[in-house]
Amino acid sequence: MSQTAAQRQWYLRNREYKLAQNKKWRDGHKKRLAALTSRWYKANRKRHCAQTSAARRLRKSKNPEKFYALENKRAEAWRIKNRKHWRDLARRWKAKNPRRVKELLRRHLYGIEPEDFNQLLAKQKNRCSICRDSFSKQTPNVDHCHNTKKIRGLLCRRCNQGLGFFRDSKKFLRRAIRYL
DSSP: OOHHHHHHHHHHHTHHHHHHHHHHHHHHTHHHHHHHHHHHHHHHHHHHHHHHHHHHHHHHHHOHHHHHHHHHHHHHHHHHHTHHHHHHHHHHHHHHOHHHHHHHHHHHHHOOOHHHHHHHHHHTTTBOTTTOOBSSSSOOEEEEOTTTOOEEEEEOHHHHHHHHHTTTOHHHHHHHHHHO
16 A cells, blocks of 8 residues: 555544644634735735636536526625625615616516616606606606506606505595595
C-alpha cells in the first residue's frame, strides 16, 4: 500500500476524531483564518471569480432546473441567516425604486404587466373611470373583481375605497343612490 492509501484508510477509521480536532483548531484560530482567507482572496480574486463563474455556467448548462433550485435555496438560507441586513437592503432598494416597486406589486397582485397598465391608462385618457378626475397628481389604483380576479379598470383612491366600502355590491350602491 502506498503512503496516501494508508493515510486515506487511517482517516476513514478516525474521521470523527479528525473532524472534531479540525473544528477545535478552527474555533481557536478564527481571526487568523479570517486574515489568511482575506489575504488569499485579495491576491487571487480575478482567478477565483473566473473559476467560480465557469463552474456556475457548467452546472447551469448541465441541469438548469436543479441549478436554479439550488441557487434559490442558497439565497433563501442567506436571507434567513442575515435577516436584518436583508431587510435593510430591501428597504433601501424600495426607497430608491418606488416606480419599480409599484410595477412589481401590480404584477404580483393583479397579473398586469407595465405595458398593459400603460395601455389601460391611455385608453381611459389618464382619468378615473368613475369620477373622471385626472391621475396627474395621484397614482391610479387597479380595480378588479375579487371573485373572478378580472381587472375592470383604473380608479382614483377615493373611488376605489368607495367601491370597497360598498363591498362591490350593486345592491348597496343602488340603495346609496336612492338615499342621496
